Amino acid sequence: MTDRVNILLVDDHEENLVALGAILEPLGETLVLAHSGEEALRCLLAQEVAVILLDAQMPGLDGFETAALIKQRAKTRTIPIIFLTAISKEEEHVFRGYSAGAVDYLLKPFDPNVLRTKVAVFVDLHRKNLELRRQAELSRESELTSARRESEQRYRALADAMPKIVWTAGPDGKATYYNRRWYEYTGLSPGPPTGDEWISVVHPDDLQRTLDIRRETLSTGEIFEVEYRFRSADGSYRWHLGRAVPLRHDDTGPIDFWVGTATDIDAQKRTQQSQEFLLRTGAVLAESLDYRRALQSVARLAVPEIADWCSVDLLEEDGSIHPLALTHADPAKVTFATELAERYPPDPAADTGVPRVIRNGEAEIVPDITDEMLEAVAVDELHLGLIRELGLRSYMCVPLVVREDVVGAISFVAAESGRRFDNADLRVAEELARRAATAIDNARLYRQAEERAQAAGVLAAIGDGVVLLDEERVVRLWNKAATAITGIPGEAVLGKRISEAWTSFAEALPRIPVGSYGAPVPADSIPVDAPAREIWLSISGVEFEAGTVYAFRDLTEERALEQMRQDLVATVSHELRTPLAAIYGSALTLRRTDLELDETIRDKLLDVISEESSRLADIVNDLLLASQLDAGTLQVKIERCDVRELVESAVESARTYLPEHVKLEFEKPGGEIPPVAADEGQLRQVVANLIDNAVKYSPEGGDVQIKLEPASRCVRFSIADRGLGVPASEQARIFEKFYRLDPAMTRGIGGTGLGLYICRELLRRIDGRIWVEPNDGRGSVFHVEVPVATERKRTAA
Ligand code: ADP
16 A cells, blocks of 8 residues: 655635645545645645645735745755646746746646646656655665674674673663673673573672662663672682663664673772771771780771681790681671680691791791691591581781781681682781781880880989999989989980099999899998089999999988087087096095095085086086977977076176186166067076187187177177187088087187087077177177067066
8 A cells, every 4th residue: 555645736716726626636645735825835844745736826925936935945846836827828927937946837727637647647756756765765774784783793703802791781781792701701601691690690799789770870871880799710709890881873862782891800909908908907006005906906807808707816925826816707607716716726836827827927828728728737527527617718827027026927718708819918918917016016115115104203203313324334314313412413414424424423333243133232321522512322233234223312411410429429428528537536536545635625626526517417408408409399488588687697607707817798788678588597598608608719818798789679689709719611500519610720628519509499499590790800799689578478478
């Protein structure tokens, strides 16, 4: 059956169109009617037309103008036009019709048969054209198909020759082709693809992600791209980058098919993974100073990323190997392996695995664990069976080396992942071991530093001076107490040889006998010249491998006290011996029967005895008083005292035993002397002491002048003599206990050195004070100030 073709009839008169329709009806074609030139043009835009019957006279666009427009368009240019007109067949008119592109010219009224025949010819012609066009199209299509088949074959040959996996898939994503590499890699048997065989070789952990991405790209038509592991023929998995692009006949049409490739990126992927792994473990190792805990974390990080199993073993000080960590993604397997190890403890002398790596300090790698190897390790059949159950495939072990000492090992084992360790993996493992070893070293150094810091803190806080000299006798440590005791700061001696930095100290250091290692050499008290004074140190020393430590203690004060004690014994015994000798001599003389002693001599001897006894009593009293002052047991009773009366009576009693060449003058004060607040008996003793001294230390005589005057809120008592005087350097020291001027300066004048000490101490207890100044030209002036009694004190008294 042939398709109907369109015949366009154009006439402004409806009746003409009806008539034309009736004439052409029998042709059995489709008649398209138009009532104007414009309508005719519109019809031509919408459909293909075999022939046009066009009325020449029409309002608006007439037939000729319409024909001209039809001829202008490329698509309608070749359509035959038959003009229909009622106008006479004038020459010019007809010409106009032909020049407008008419193929024929029919005058109304026309013969229906002629018209029908002419139109039928054009329809026929059109149909033939259509047929020709269709055939041309058909042959072009078949050419295309064969060209496509040819290129597909070329592509497949190319794809088969490619070293990477190539496949194609239909619009539904089902594989339609895999290249040769695919079959080589997967070990699957070649044959027409069913479409989903790839699913069986994708790693289970990567499958869901891959399916999700695939579903997404199938629906959007975007490029499919995913990183996944494919199982190879030997069962191990390798990372691949899968990529598939959709192909279409034309850009906007539906997807024809997909072309995919899978590139082996296992090496890059693993390098990247191991770098990430090293980074993560590095962070873990740096985080904590507890390296055991850090190593356990590292073992956890290693599975399943690097290996299926990871273990860390440490070498203990007693030589045993301590399993620090054992990890696997499945805790049940860890339990199983731990129990296995407990039941069959590893042989520490074994010539394989951890014991050997620790012994030799060399890494070990077994890319493929064979059954023979398992048999060699297994103790018995049962053991072998249990080991086989673990499915171990590949193994490597690296030593942990800290400063040339092997302290342990890290082991990695591949099992169910099907992974096979190679040298690249071993390098990662070694790098990890290096970092772990550094962490161990750091932790140890830190602990040592901390211990040292603690020790240094103790040394700094200790009260004894501590000095460390190295083998070259250079000062390496000089603690705070050493500075405090000697007055020499650390900067002055540290880093210097002690003999050059401080000779006197270096000479005082005890000699440590060779080989006395660690045994302290006891201390002696030795004088050392320090910058400010002479100090007495007791220094002991201990030698150890890096040098000698000396500890010393300041004994200067003890030494001074000891000196004082010795001085006291000497002075007191001397002071006691003189009166005792006099008493003893007098008593002996009195007892002699061979001598006639007259009354005067007897009285004199008895006077000597009583005077010397009272001197003895004075000395003993002074000693007693001094010891009470020291012990703080002396009672002080402060009351209002009339100091003027007190001084007058003291001067009076002194005059009774005054040597001839000394004169005692009390300058009577002009004004009133206010009462003072003091213990009267003790104040009297101070005044008497000072008068005694003034007289005693004026061996060549001279005037002793006593003055009493009010000062601000106190009364000042002064006593000036023309005696031996006190050198400026000794003016403070004569108030110290037992301190006496050099005998050469005092011309052998006796005394205990207690008088001025007692004066100072008694005055201190009543808020008074005492000091000495040189007397104009010769002798000295002692001043005493005693606070005035206040109103409040008066009422209290
Ligand atoms: P003592 O007189 O028993 O030795 P003191 O404590 O009274 O003890 O005096 C201490 C030292 O001070 C005396 O040994 C003496 O050297 C010196 N001294 C005290 N008074 C005088 C003085 N008036 N003139 C010179 N020297 C004095």
